Amino acid sequence: MTDIPTFATSQLSLLSAELQAELTETQLLTSTHAPSILQRAGLAVLNLHISSQRTGLGGKTVLELSLDPAVGGGELPEHGLRVGDIVGVAEQPRGAERKKEREGMESRGVEGVVTKVHRENVTVALDKEDADVPTGGKLWLVKLANDVTWKRLNQTMTKLQKMQPSEHSSLTQVLFGQSSPTPMSKDELNAKVKWHDPSLNDSQQDAIRFALASREVALIHGPPGTGKTHTLIELILQLLDRKQRILVCGPSNISVDNIVERLSPHKVPMVRLGHPARLLPGVLNHSLEVLTKTSEAAAIVQDIRGEMDAKQASIRKTRNGRERKAIYGEMRELRKEYRQREGRVVSDLLKQSKVVLSTLHGAGGFHLKNEQFDVVLVDEASQALEAQCWIPVLATGAPKLVLAGDHLQLPPTIKSLNVKEAKATPKKGANVDEVADGVAKVKVKNEEKSEKGKTKEDDIKLETTLFDRLLTLHGNKIKRMLTTQYRMHETIMEFPSCALYDSKLIAADAVKARLLKDLPGGDITETEDTTEPLIFFDTSASNGDFREKTEDNDESSGPKKKSSLLAESKVNEHEAALVALHVGNLVETGVKPEDIAVVTPYNGQLALLSQLLKERFVGIELGSVDGFQGREKEAVVVSLVRSNEEGEVGFLGEKRRLNGDSIPSPCSCRDADEVFLVAMTRPKRHLCVIGDSETVGR
């Protein structure tokens, strides 16, 4: 049994350490690196101007930023800004102002969210309604730490911490082991169900019956390719048949959109919450914001929007301070009116929806404040922090929770290494070595503490997902596993099935013998590569030809080293050449580059592979492991990189190694086993692993 206030208190301190780690990282990067380095690292874009300004959804000011004509305009340089990123828009610091400007986060201009990214411009929706948009001079965009997420997690855990025992629902009590899940009778578990999809396999049907019969909580364990989403769609339809109202959540927009897309053909009354700019185009018709615009009341809302646009334009033309102030005042009034009208339309739409879908984070927004649900369903639950899963649970007070996921895939990335307190946070402008040192010290302190005798609080870790914790708490009786997989050739499946899933996976007939040579529509030549599902190139016998190299991050060594700015990283040139050779062989047989993915754990190697492959094989997918999880490809080539005499595979050791010139990258945070296992479950017909068995084998 877990004490609820202790749990919440512990989560709050872990979350605070995590936020500090993230803020420290961003602050250090922006304060210790010149804007040009940040630009090269993909964290900033320089020399911009506002090419258009308008009022967007929710009455927010939306800026479109393009390259300043003074620098020749044209396409933006390569950058890593993505839709949803939080950015600062500010006047670009000049000369002596530069250091001061970059150190003071308060002088970074206005903040907003990236809503569109095109080759020639980036669109940003500003957070503050009356933000003073920077006007003169060249502007720059810089990526900022995202503390919005953490604020909501904090609110949620604070709410849990302060709840009185009498306020805990039966669900909450079960989730903390204060009571056991209500037992289900055999009749309930074997009840006859009228399936919408008669092709469901036995393990899928069993999981749905189980989730329908559960009173408080049910876990659906779906290993890769076992039709987890397929199963969830049927579960949603079955719940609707039983007149239940459902809130469906996932940790990312893409996880939620995936369900919206697959639910859409069933003509279910549903609404997707969330900023339209972050939703897949195919999902927009179900988005609350778009439905709001297309409903009857839309016309009056549009009128006000037009008026607001006109006012915005006049602000930009007005230099007189008093006039500007007056216009801001009028805009405020218009916004108020706009929101009231929009609010009424929104609330009507929500009331009519039997299924509401949002990210876990989004479920904490004001839209769901007075909405009631019978079931909260969380997909990709093992990719979410436990605190995230509590957002919909506490926001709706629903009596039942269904979690779907695979706890054996990579958990969410944690930056703070479970440092309990944020003691490692350096003072503003501290040098990076001090931070690394600080983290090390706090870690040692924690280790000392746990040796003396663990308390319950010490057992609570940020990376323990709710899925994991519930399995430990209640055991397999709250879980059903999907066992037939529809993705991998039987031989590719064997190793992950044995290593991770107790050899329980079965390959569906349609996939178990599929090879590259049988690719539909392709005249594929039969070669050793296209008739073998699994190939391992072992480089250990190469007398050291295939040794890894550590990239040197010396900025002064010129543009050749550009990629190394992203991280102190490892490369293995011979391995990269072998990857290129193998990909070349596959393409020669007729396999399309877009059916091939190359995966590696190091950014350095990724950059090298990108140089070798991207232009030669247009459409090939290159990725780190985090980015690749969850996606399937006909053929996957893995470059493990590590090869040294010491047999060292310390990926994790690099996680926090910040030194003056290096910028940490998420890609260097995973260890070899994880890389290997995740990559193993992605290919359908062919997997090729290149590595040094002596180094990696250890």
Ligand SMILES: Nc1ncnc2c1ncn2[C@@H]1O[C@H](COP(=O)(O)OP(=O)(O)OP(=O)(O)O)[C@@H](O)[C@H]1O
């Ligand atoms: N009962 C079934 N009969 C035939 N095909 C199925 C069945 N269930 C799932 N599939 C197929 O298996 C594939 C994987 O399904 P789905 O995308 O639902 O799985 P998933 O487990 O959510 O995938 P991921 O591993 O990407 O999370 C899809 O092509 C789907 O059509």
